[in-house]
Amino acid sequence: ASTVALGDKQQEEEKKVQGGATSGASAGGENNNKGIVSYWGVEPAKITKEDGTEWRWNCFKPGETYKADLSIDLKKHHAPVTFLDKVAYWTVKSLRYPTDIFFQRRYGCRAMMLETVAAVPGMVGGLLLHCKSLRRFEHSGGWIKALLEEAENERMHLMTFMEVSQPKWYERALVFTVQGVFFNAYFLTYLVSPKLAHRIVGYLEEEAIHSYTEFLKELDKGTIENVPAPAIAIDYWRMPPDSTLRDVVIVVRADEAHHRDVNHFASDIHYQGHELKKAPAPIGYH
Amino acid sequence: ASTVALGDKQQEEEKKVQGGATSGASAGGENNNKGIVSYWGVEPAKITKEDGTEWRWNCFKPGETYKADLSIDLKKHHAPVTFLDKVAYWTVKSLRYPTDIFFQRRYGCRAMMLETVAAVPGMVGGLLLHCKSLRRFEHSGGWIKALLEEAENERMHLMTFMEVSQPKWYERALVFTVQGVFFNAYFLTYLVSPKLAHRIVGYLEEEAIHSYTEFLKELDKGTIENVPAPAIAIDYWRMPPDSTLRDVVIVVRADEAHHRDVNHFASDIHYQGHELKKAPAPIGYH
């Protein structure tokens, strides 16, 4: 028995853009899955864009794309008041010096490398809240989803900058090491004090906004070439086809401002003596 | 400066069901967030159902709901052939005896308790693939999303069964311990052999289908009362308002069959010498 059960089971937004989906069982599987044969008949639906062309990304679907909200205030800042705020603030500030020295003015490379780190906190927070929700038989108020969405969004930043900057072998080695250290450090911090963890991310995002602003300056000066935007960015942020790297940096910077808000807000909730689930999570806040 | 930026930034499917969304800045925030004051103006959109009533869940959104595909073959089975297959098969089989003895015929309680465990593998797999994607500057082929979706779906199973069965204090203690052990065991297994890890989950899902079938038998015999379906289940699986626990068990069992397919398929991909990203992930496969 071999099942192909497409159609019904696809989410609403996929149905909307779906082309001729169902095909023969195992034969179709072979076509789709590039030679991978399977008894299970698990086939992804063929998805098309609004204009009828085939959707070419497997790593994200049309339902996850969005138009960036560029009206967001880039200048908002949480003034560190409490001891923990100051710990968070100075931790982030002190991380900036080695980063500045390492990357100098190579902002493309800097963006790519830092996004590999930026995608960690959302995943760690989502994981810990998920496990807590299961252990305590409690709803999460949507925060698991909100933090995982942040992680995914950061991963899309990386996938975008990868297209304009290629990592060298020693940069790959550095990412490997930094991820090992940062993942564990953030994991432990979140376990001990989610209040501190979210505050640190809030400040990291403030720095990210700053360095994307510097990136824009270099693009405007012409020291970094304003190449066409990668195709993946155009589809993900629903940008006009003639967009450039400059446009990409602007939408990414807006994303960082949203992450800043969410994380400072999450920290504020903890500061006010609540668990995150007390406040409905900002899902789909881009 | 206080920003309220709703509207644009909501995903397509939320817009579709959204009522009058924007409200005043900080005042609105206070209403929504039950007394939590924030400088950040991060407000979730007010969402309404198709019938105009307010969407009452924060832990999932209308875009995540679906109609279960009940046409799926419940009898499919991966016959263990290789040594690793047999390890996976007998690991799962040997876990069944203590479980059977502990729960006897209390299937409601059993379902609730086992779902706290079932939601772990998807999250662990998603986490590890996410970190790998970042480290290697590689796309995941959608598998991060697919595995995280599985974890969320299992968490929704738990949230549903919680409504019909309340955990006792020693059951909470047991869940705490089992999660600690299982999380780490699965994490390490996935690191060493994703092939084995996915196969184990495939077999766990086969067992889950079996025990939900037993659950149905008890409901039909009348030894377990066929109470009305919890409201959360009706909204999540888009069920008719007069659905019962029996209907819930049927859709949950269909979910487990889909997880079985996805995990055996993932294991098959590894067996054929590929990484998961070689085959587009079955996102939205319910």
Ligand SMILES: [Fe+2]
């Ligand atoms: Fe980013």
Ligand SMILES: [Fe+2]
């Ligand atoms: Fe960010």
Ligand SMILES: [Fe+2]
């Ligand atoms: Fe389940």
Ligand SMILES: [Fe+2]
């Ligand atoms: Fe399952």
